[in-house]
Amino acid sequence: MDGWNAESDAASLLSQLGVNEDxxxxxxxxxDGKTKVRVLIAQSLFGNPDILIMDEPTNELDFETIKWLENFLINYENTVIVVSHDRHFLDTVCTxxxxxxxxxxxHYTGNYSFWYESSQLALKQRAQQNKKSEEKKKELEEFIARFSANVAKSKQATSRKKMIDKLNIEEIKPSSRRYPGIIFEMDRESGDQILNVNQLLFDEISKPIDFTLNKENKVVLYSKDSKISSKFYEIINGIDTNYSGEFQWGSTISKSYLPLNNDSYFNKNINLIDWLRQWANNDEEREEVFIRGFLGKMIFSGEEALKSCNVLSGGEKVRCILSKMMMERSNFLMLDEPTNHLDLETIQTLNNSLIKFKGNLILTTHDYEFANSVGNRVIEIGTNGIIDKLMTFEDYLSDNKVKxxxxxxY
Incomplete structure (x- = not known):
């Protein structure tokens, strides 16, 4: 460590991590909590340690700061051990x-996507009893070749590519992890009128919001201030009435909503079967077998379905809300930070399900992979205005005019 430059080096790290000079x-x-996280990250990076251990480093960081951290770690010469639920971060940084x-x-060679896709392929092959071992071997070799060919050209990725090229296919094993079954179906397709927002104004913003959603729009709703996005969801769901202007849903729209704070859903001392039964619409849906089907998809099977809803963990609560949303069969989904508290298996499955969903949705997330793979339109609400672009999230963040x-x- 260079003692003469220690103070200026520390100041530079703090500034690059978004901690203002003052x-x-x-x-x-x-x-505040978010700034403390940035300071702790700077502390861990300071002095170029031989081994860097990071536990969920992207929590509380905005996308720009995560990008800076990714680039820093890509060029980091020493050992990094990281625990993270951010798949894009893992794919970018890890070998x-x-x-x-x-x-x-x-231990597996490759990043998260290589591990996930290869283990899923191996799991599928295990179920194919009639396929010859030579055919399975060839399929795995072709998968490795395709994945290796698509690897980016960065220094980190080049190193990872060499490791993958040398990989013995015997090292690819099926994952023993349990993945939930998340399928969002619709009772009816929506008409042409989806959602119209006209001159909507509330305390957290100074300029009114105007936009119209069209069929097939999957919107990434983003704001640097999470209070703004959460307030917007509460208003269009009729929970918060402290606003001016108006919004109008199409007559064919049915809605399901996963809020950022879901505590109000779980204040009764009832088991999960009775909890989900509250949203049943007919006698068939009230049957225990029917309800257990939806709970089972979210890995609440057997005795798990009889636990009280007021003792659930954060991840279990989100899984219950997702069970409710599947049962509602709506054609418009709203999800405010759905990946909070979830494990990677559920995040991956939910991500895939929303990509396949045929209806409309509005999604707020700090998971880059989630936002970029699901959304085809980005609406960012700041305190002083709104940006509305029909593009992917990756294109939105990299567009110089948008910047x-x-x-x-703000």
């Missing part, structure tokens, strides 16, 4: 995956 000499006790399951650690607009709305 906070550099504040006490930690004076900082190996260590899977801890049933008390056993298994200038984003500076104006």
């Amino acid at each position: 906070l550099h000499y504040n006490m930690m006790s004076e900082l 190996h995956i260590s899977d801890i399951d049933f008390g056993k650690i298994t 200038l607009l984003r500076e104006e709305i």
Whole structure:
């Protein structure tokens, strides 16, 4: 460590992680939670340690700061051990995956996507009893070749490609992890009128919001201030009435909503079967067998379905809300930070399900892979305006004209 430059190096790290210069000499006790996370990350990076251990480093970070951290770690020469539920971060940074399951650690070559896709292929092959071993071997070799060919050209990715090329197919094993079954079906297709928002104004913003949603729009709703996006959801769901302007849903629209704060759904001392029964629409849906089917898809089977709803973990609550949403069979989904508290298996399955969903949706998430793979339109609401672009999230963040607009709305 260069003692002469230690203070300026520390200041540079803090600034690059989004900690404003006027906070550099504040006490930690004076900082808010998000800023504390950034300071702790700077502390871990400072001094170029031989081994860097990071536990969920992307939590509380915006996309720009995550991108900076990814680039920093890509060029980091020493060992990094990271625990994360951010798949894009894992894919960008990691050369190996260590899977801890049933008390056993298994090491794999490649990033998260390679581990997930290869283990799923191996699982599918295990079920194909009639396929010859030579055919299975060839299928795995072709998968490795395709994945290797698509690897990016960065230094980190090139190193990972060499490892994958040398990989013995015998090392590819089926995953023992359980994936939930998430399928969003619709009772009816929506008409042409979806949602119209006209001059909507509330306390957290200074300029009114106007936009119209069309069929097939899957919107990534984003704001640097999560209070703005959450307030918007509460207003269009009729929960918060403190606003001016108006919004109008199409007459054929049926809605399902996963809120950021779902505590109000779980304040009764009833088991999960009775909890989900509250949203049944007819006698058939009230049957225990019917309800257990939806709970079972979210891995609440057997005795698990009889636990009280007021003792659930954060992830279990989200899985219950997802069971409710599947049972409602709506054609418009709203999800405010759905990946919070979820494990990677559920995140991956939910992501795939929303890609396949035929209706409309509005989604707010800090999971880059989720936003980019699901959304085809981005609406960003700042305190001083709105940006509405028909493009992927990746294109939105990288567009230079959009970057200038984003500076104006905050």
